[in-house]
Amino acid sequence: MxxxxxMAPPAAPGLFRRLAAGRVFPVLxxxxxxxxxxxxxxxxxxxxxxxxxxxxxxxxxxxxxxxHEGWNAKRPVLPSPQQVVTDLWNSLTLSPTxxxxxxxxxxxxxxxxxxxxxxxxLLGIVLAIAIVHVRRLDLSLMPWVITSxxxxxxxxxxxIVVVLGNxxxxxxxxxxxxxxxxxxxxxxxxxxxGLRSPDPLQMDLMRTYSxxxxxxxxxxxxxxxxxYLFAGLKVAIAISLVGAIVGELxxxxxxxxxxxxxxxxxxxxxxxxxxxxxxxxxxxxxxxALVGLAEWMVRxxxxxxxx
Amino acid sequence: xxxxxxxxxxAAPTLVRPAAGSVLALLFYLFAxxxxxxxxxxxxxxxxxxxxxxxxxxxxxxxxxxxxxAGLGSGGWVVASLALLPASIASAGLGLGAGAxxxxxxxxxxxxxxxxxxxxxxxxxxxxxxGRLLRLAIPAMFGLGLLVAWQVLVIGxxxxxxxxxxxxxxxxxxVSHASILLADFQQTVLKSVIAGYIMGCGAGFVLALLADRxxxxxxxxxxxxxxxxxxPIVGIAPIMVMWFGFGWQSKAAVVVIMTVxxxxxxxxxxxxxxxxxxxxxxxxYGARGSQSFLKLVLPGAMPHIFNALKLNSxxxxxxxxxAEFFGTPIVGMGFRISTEVARMNVDVVWATIVxxxxxxxxxxxxxxxxxxxxxxWHPSHRGGH
Numbered sequence: 001m002x003x004x005x006x007m008a009p010p011a012a013p014g015l016f017r018r019l020a021a022g023r024v025f026p027v028l029x030x031x032x033x034x035x036x037x038x039x040x041x042x043x044x045x046x047x048x049x050x051x052x053x054x055x056x057x058x059x060x061x062x063x064x065x066x067x068h069e070g071w072n073a074k075r076p077v078l079p080s081p082q083q084v085v086t087d088l089w090n091s092l093t094l095s096p097t098x099x100x101x102x103x104x105x106x107x108x109x110x111x112x113x114x115x116x117x118x119x120x121x122l123l124g125i126v127l128a129i130a131i132v133h134v135r136r137l138d139l140s141l142m143p144w145v146i147t148s149x150x151x152x153x154x155x156x157x158x159x160i161v162v163v164l165g166n167x168x169x170x171x172x173x174x175x176x177x178x179x180x181x182x183x184x185x186x187x188x189x190x191x192x193x194g195l196r197s198p199d200p201l202q203m204d205l206m207r208t209y210s211x212x213x214x215x216x217x218x219x220x221x222x223x224x225x226x227x228y229l230f231a232g233l234k235v236a237i238a239i240s241l242v243g244a245i246v247g248e249l250x251x252x253x254x255x256x257x258x259x260x261x262x263x264x265x266x267x268x269x270x271x272x273x274x275x276x277x278x279x280x281x282x283x284x285x286x287x288x289a290l291v292g293l294a295e296w297m298v299r300x301x302x303x304x305x306x307x
Numbered sequence: 308x309x310x311x312x313x314x315x316x317x318a319a320p321t322l323v324r325p326a327a328g329s330v331l332a333l334l335f336y337l338f339a340x341x342x343x344x345x346x347x348x349x350x351x352x353x354x355x356x357x358x359x360x361x362x363x364x365x366x367x368x369x370x371x372x373x374x375x376x377a378g379l380g381s382g383g384w385v386v387a388s389l390a391l392l393p394a395s396i397a398s399a400g401l402g403l404g405a406g407a408x409x410x411x412x413x414x415x416x417x418x419x420x421x422x423x424x425x426x427x428x429x430x431x432x433x434x435x436x437x438g439r440l441l442r443l444a445i446p447a448m449f450g451l452g453l454l455v456a457w458q459v460l461v462i463g464x465x466x467x468x469x470x471x472x473x474x475x476x477x478x479x480x481x482v483s484h485a486s487i488l489l490a491d492f493q494q495t496v497l498k499s500v501i502a503g504y505i506m507g508c509g510a511g512f513v514l515a516l517l518a519d520r521x522x523x524x525x526x527x528x529x530x531x532x533x534x535x536x537x538x539p540i541v542g543i544a545p546i547m548v549m550w551f552g553f554g555w556q557s558k559a560a561v562v563v564i565m566t567v568x569x570x571x572x573x574x575x576x577x578x579x580x581x582x583x584x585x586x587x588x589x590x591x592y593g594a595r596g597s598q599s600f601l602k603l604v605l606p607g608a609m610p611h612i613f614n615a616l617k618l619n620s621x622x623x624x625x626x627x628x629x630a631e632f633f634g635t636p637i638v639g640m641g642f643r644i645s646t647e648v649a650r651m652n653v654d655v656v657w658a659t660i661v662x663x664x665x666x667x668x669x670x671x672x673x674x675x676x677x678x679x680x681x682x683x684w685h686p687s688h689r690g691g692h
Contacts, residue, residue, distance in 0.1 A: 026527035045550075077550065136423045139442070140449035150617075150671035151664035152624040155644055158632070159656050162648045163470055234537075242539040249632050257542070265545030265633050273545050281538040288537040 042080040043070035079271045087275045109257040113244040116179020124187025132195045175247035179240035190232025194225025230295040328421030329368040335414030336362035342407040357390020380422030387415040388455040472654040480654035495640040498555035499627040503562025511570025535568040544630040561630040566619040573615035577608025613678040620670040
């Protein structure tokens, strides 16, 4: 590959080549391809029911009508992108307190995810610091934390909701608890790795300064662990949202993105499912971006190199 | 020299010195034995004898050090745990009273903690059988201790089964519902998970091959693949159920969508991890593209690919189980969890979760073994660690 690059003459790149070499254009091209496939798929998947309807009505069906009907079906198998966008626009421009506004549902799910994330991260940080400092915890607890990563913990979610419901706890708290226990594992594992990342030479230097273990923690281990911590936090906030959504499924919760998904699937409201899914995706991306922003601010305040 | 000193810095300050821990455990045992006398409660003989033996072990632990202390401590802890199990079962009238039960349990916890400390101070390094067993002993003690505490607390304080069944009840449900659980396992794991996992990982790998071949595709797909990790993809489940019906096919479809992107991103990272020198060496050998791929790029990417395979094993189980919450024939682990929760048969739910946990661990374990066999050359599998 290197030799080929060396031999190639430095030709002046055309506009298309410069676009293709950029960062944005390839992504846009793939997104455009996905939308085209989606548009075609909406016609193809909705065609049988439309053909059926026209046949029963005894009306002829030409291609233009098929396309039009396929993109605007009442109960589509696959709603067209414009239907989803319209539904998103309608539900996002409603007053945020309305029960049909997706902002309202996203706020409910997001607040559960965020409070679970805060609790879980705190627990994860405390646990990681304890594991690094107490050898017995490292030997006894750490193997279980790692093993717990291999089991589908999310399966417990319905039970937590129901059990806490029996105790009179409903609404935000059960969902936050599910998010919490999903969150703390990646934070703990990442932070333990990070707190152990300082070079032995640096640890030795702290020892020659006769630093206490608290000083070693605050002045060496913690700053060194921050990149690992933020990597864990990004994973954690994404699955805390999944936890909050799944926590809304089993009990038929009244509000929240999970309940919108469930209601949509019960009543065959495909457009509603898709727009709830899109809002959930936006929410997840925004939450991860929030952690990324926090990381950027922390690194800048620490004078780290920004990449 | 520097290694030794850094180890000393790393060594944690001991919170409870072994003698202090043993004395504390002994005191708690004695209080637990005396408390029933003060309140004129009947004293169960078996439990008392057990606690007495455990107390003697704790006393012995204050006199000796090293392996002997570790052995005495853990032995006493086992005896105390065994003594507490029947005591808690009989707590309705015959066993230890609530106060005594707490005291004994705290004593046992302190003794177990002290014993773990004594074991951790033994020589755990090295690849000898004893070293390995001792390294395993500490997490095993911790897990068993949690199970014993769970059992004793739930039975001893008569926690309603709806809130939290005891490990014993869960095990009983596991045995009595074995055939149902097996059918669920077949439906969820053998049909949905395996089919979806193979298709999803395969599709991710093929996509990665294409993206590696066509750079434009790579630069278009990679940012999207990274973005997907932030998306709660499991929400696609209701749509898949609508498209592919209630059978295992819809669950497999969810699993495919959940597993394809981690595989794509990891495989691409693996392909990119080729050392430039190695690639040049292959070129100097005049290797064809396919030879270079099979002998250099693919083996080099294996650690990354196995990372994705392991992550996907958990994701696949989660996807299949959650998808079953949205509609399924009357079999499957997700179906079992959602219906038995509604019917308040929490022990069956826990039994299903045990099956799911064992499945997940076994799946992961098999992949880890395969990884060791295939990437035996990787630094993380060589050497004495």
